Amino acid sequence: MSYALTTHYLEMTAPDQLVPARTPEPEPHIEQACVPLPELNRFLYTAVGGDWYWRDRLAWSYADWLQWLDRPEVQTWVLYDRGTTAGYVELERQAGDDVEIAYFGLIPRFIGRGLGGHLLTVGIHKAWAMQARRVWVHTCTLDGPAALANYRARGLRLYREETVERADPGAPDGPWPGAR
Template sequence: MLEDGLNGVPEGHTASVVTHLEMLEEAPQRPEADLALELERVERPGADWYLDLFRAVGSPWLWFGRLAMARAELEALLNDARVHVHVLRDKGRDAGLLELDFRVPGECELAYFGLVPGAVGGGAGRWLMNRAIGMAWEQGIGRFHVHTCTLDHPAALDFYCRSGFVPFRREVEIAPDPRLIGLLARDAAPQVPLIGG
């Protein structure tokens, strides 16, 4: 447990507050714009394609979880039939990532959810979330959960709450800065200062 007050962060690391949220019954669909988007499930996606999309969506927010995995571990996860990877397409271009993880019986984790920078702010997020909620609950689950952190898009936490998720736990995560260990470009997420290295 952290003590009250300021706690130091090691040089070369990032610190964020992680908020865990859950939905214990299916939330109603929110009104959405009439967008010409497509959502496709990619069964057994290739690791290179997946990591390219993961970086395109997540590098502005310092997503590093899948980048830090051993290649064999990532490939096993992507080949697991209980992990559903979907790509959002806008006019044929990859515009977003949706990953639903059903490996815990009776639950679904919204493991990754995001849009490429050019797709943010036009209603695609709400469109994608409506489909994520529907696909998760049609599997007969009793709990849908997600987490976000203070390094994510500033509107992410509010978006999840407006979508029907309820916060239930908070943690502090300290991790090596992915830009300093070669997982992301040094100019990724310029809103987060590089300290060290």
């Protein structure tokens, strides 16, 4: 069994293109994780992406995670709702001064409360603060159903789409084996 996987590539080429989301009440706290900590980023990756087929990094070793994170080009910003980790945005400055929103999302329990738009707004501000020439992201039909709409609502514009036939990915993994 196969299905059509569509990947959407979006970009913003100037900071004034950002359309900020409303700030939720009470305002959640967003803080940069300044110490490269594979345990934290792997937790965020699986807790946020487990329901959306994020599998690319599951085989990474501790050393792989540390090598990725322990670079000045990578920033992780963590969203806290009333002291509880709720989501994150991971930014990577790339050659040519592009900044990619490498990973972004909320832990499922926090979806639907306006936190994602706020976190994305802050993440885009942080990307521009990295002296970006362009901020970009890609999402696909396996990602959360609100992802593409949130990116567009913040002012990111579609610049490319690709559709390929893929094997059925089966059920999503969840945050850890057997969690669902």
